[in-house]
Amino acid sequence: MREFAFHRAASVADLPAGATIIAGGTNLLDLMKLEVMVPEALVDITRLPLDRAEPEGEDLRIGALVRNSDLAAHPTVRRDYPVLSRALLAGASGQLRNMATTGGNLMQRTRCPYFYDRRMACNKRDPGAGCSAIGGVTRNHAILGASDHCIATYPGDMAVALRALDAVVEIDGPRPRRVPLADFHLLPGDTPHVETVLQPGEIITAVILPAPVGGQQRYRKVRDRASYAFALVSVAAIIGMEGGRIAHAALAFGGVAHKPWRDPEAEALLMGREPSDALFHEAAEILLRPAQAQGENRFKIPLLRRTLLATLRDATGMETQA
């Protein structure tokens, strides 16, 4: 670990220039020990008053420092946004969820093993160095939205549910703004080291959930063991039914791209239709049309189709009829 300066922020405005923000530190500290990240200064924000989740009109405003375990257990979240509760509880381990924060979780780095290994070339770590994951062990890599420069995935679960919920990220800084979560994370393109729109000097202060949409909410995560493993694929689904037809559908996908993935065309297909396996297969076809395997992660294509199908059967009540 490289030596670093440490500053404890007294207010949101008190962020030293060039300092890297640390909250729960569940990912950053690992990366610093490996010297994959070598910040010269850290600013600890855990004393800032950003640890409440409170109503804001019809919305729910979740402070950036609300811990994953607290958010998962929050009565409003459990009642009105159960997909978020489920996604949070599907992530990491109990110990990590007790430390990890809402804002920090959005900033979680990829789990690409080549990113973590300084012996390996990585465009994220060292722009222009090349990507050694391509042609290597690619089990946890992207099938959607990857580029020749980077095939890493965004590894988190919480953000996948937030994407389905149309969450908005509140950013403070020289130019306070709100960014839809859809636009917060970036695809790798030829700048895979730029993962979010957050600029130096900016800080995530909250995540806003719009008014509850109800419906059946599911978070289905398929992984290599029953707990404490990153998603091979995951599906966050919010399905509203009216008169036996799908009246509302929001679907977001994890483990498959550099950001939580969403496909408006696949959702639009479902609207107003009666649920059926044939319909769900059609939606999966649309979703997976641009999918591209990277060697051994080829299985993610059928696995995502199957997981989507299972989730939709469940959320539309087909599974219980069966």
Added chain:
Amino acid sequence: MTRHLRVDGPNHDDRLDHMAQGVIGQPLNRLEGPLKVTGRATYAAEARPEGMIYGVLVQAAIPAGKVLEIGDAPGALAVIQDKRMIRYGAQGMDEKGPTSGPNQVEYMGQAIALVVAETFEAARHAAQNLAIRYKAKTVPVNPEAVTPELPPKKQSAVGNVDKAMRKAAFCVDQVWHTPAQVAAAMEPHAAIAEWDGNSVTIRAGLQMLSSNRKQMADALGIRESRVRLLAPYVGGGFGSKLGINAEAVAAAIAARELGRPVMVAMTRQQVFDLAHRRSETRQRIRLACDADGHLSGIGHEALVSSLPGSEFSEPVTQATPFTYQAAHRQIVHAVARIHRSPAGSVRAPGEAVGVTVFECAMDELAEAAGIDPVDLRLKNIPDVEPTTERPFSSHKLAEALREGARRFGWADRRPTGQRVEGEWLIGMGMAAAVRVNMLVESRARVTLVQDGHAIVETDMTDIGTGTYTILGQLAAEMLGLPADRVEVRLGDTDFPPAAGSGGSFGAASSGNSVYLACEEIRSRIAKAMGCNEADLTLQDGMARAGNVVRSLAELVDGTITAEGHLEPGKTEKSHRQATWGSHWAEVAVNRWTGEVRVRRMMGVFACGRVLNEKTARSQCLGGMTFGIGIALTEAMEHDPRDGHAVSHDLAEYHIPTHADVPALEVHFLPERDAYVGPLQAKGLGELGICGAGAAVLNAIHNACGVRVRELPATPDRIIAGLDP
């Protein structure tokens, strides 16, 4: 006085059954448990000798070649490049240190130097940022890409399996792949070395101190008497600490050079790079049987890998020659020489993957022949060891199969794919468990003190298995003392050399040496009592013979000390010794996602005398959990281009979590094996692993009809065989 025994013949005395204290076999809590859960048990890296500094291993970033130059390390005390540093760890029971000369790189991640600094963080930072120049060499890293060696001693054939296959009523001919696995002990490898004059004391995480001491002396080029090793508490080994490794040698060299105590602890990433892996295997199994399910042919062909020149190769087929009988038999053992991290003993080397795959093949044959899998096994149990015609020292497989079937409710098993609960397909599977048994020479010293307490001393280790407790129980039983009146001192080469912990032989080997020492003490007490030792009853600090009752205080003048010395003897050759059992599993397979959940799992085991029912059960729980790992979750991935270990921490190398492991059931069959020493106890640590994964995999097939022959059975490999 030393009481020596070579196990040349049977012992039917059942003496421990006739002792009066009644503590042997009891499910006592671990003696050291309170120390461990309160953080007072000091593991290798937890001592803090005055002036200690920190070393971090520098690792090669090329798969093979030569280190030409290593640059400076600003902020560090030293960069140590010493030709005595070792390239990889010693194998278990090696008498010499492993190959030295770290400048020659044999695999990516090999230790090539040590950086020492005042703090761990500074040392690590310097080690991670050294400028190193290499001359790299192109080497093979994939086992399938090289022509393997066929060591002549490891091949065997009787009859003609090809012919048996042609004439068979039913047969199986399939190929399985198991991935590389790592021990993943909770405690990473670590050592603290401290010199006093020309003698060095090394605290380290090690399993077998007496051979480790020889290895260390040889590696450092000093006399064995100059090396003292301390390993009173070891946080798991699972084979990875059988031999010394790079960190302990480097710590000793650095401590000498810098004149201060030096600690070298590996990071988890370094453990994955440097500690032994279990080789990946490719196994072709051919089974032929007649219409009634009697086997006529058994073929087991294994391909494993290891570094060029390594004598160790995963003994995949170890149990195949004696588990089932067949007139035609063939064993092929091929070794691919490749440059991945060194291969060595990990959690039941051989049977862990060999029996697992073989028992999957048996399930396939049962299906092909339309015979119940339990019946197929029962039909093929040999009376004597096939080929050698040696008798078995004991044989409990049939009983384990029948008892298991009854307890698990095997009769309720339904045909493949017929039990459905919502999205989940439910199935049951079983497998035989078998593991070779061995004894290893072992010594212990026992001192009985007049006030009615005893001290056991041996350089045996307790790597989390319960050695402290069982040796204490043994001495308490033999000397007639309450268990809490026996103090057990382990893990110090100043004590008599023991077998060490490995190959499941630790408890029986070291236990027999304690037994013998106690027998000698009993003889001395008997003499003072004026009776034969056989007529002496010791209980609660009192000695009784006929009508005479006297206290130990009257009989012992100060202390009585005796040493016990056990050596394996003729029974090692005259009898096939093994432990037996059966594994049972019920799983649920998700029909959409291919996720597998183990819902119930049970093991029935026969291991001779059980010394402590609780610690024995814990060993089996761990073994069965490893079985779940082998079947469902564990794989060390290696990069196809340079062979480096890609899975780099416990988030990526998937040992089973609690959520993967249901409540496990363990049952022991009462057994006294007469050919394994007076304890009549055999090894147990590894038996729970051997075949456990097969029960899970066979249950998957019963649930959904999918045969996974490339392990582990992760969702991708299940959905490949499920309906769309």
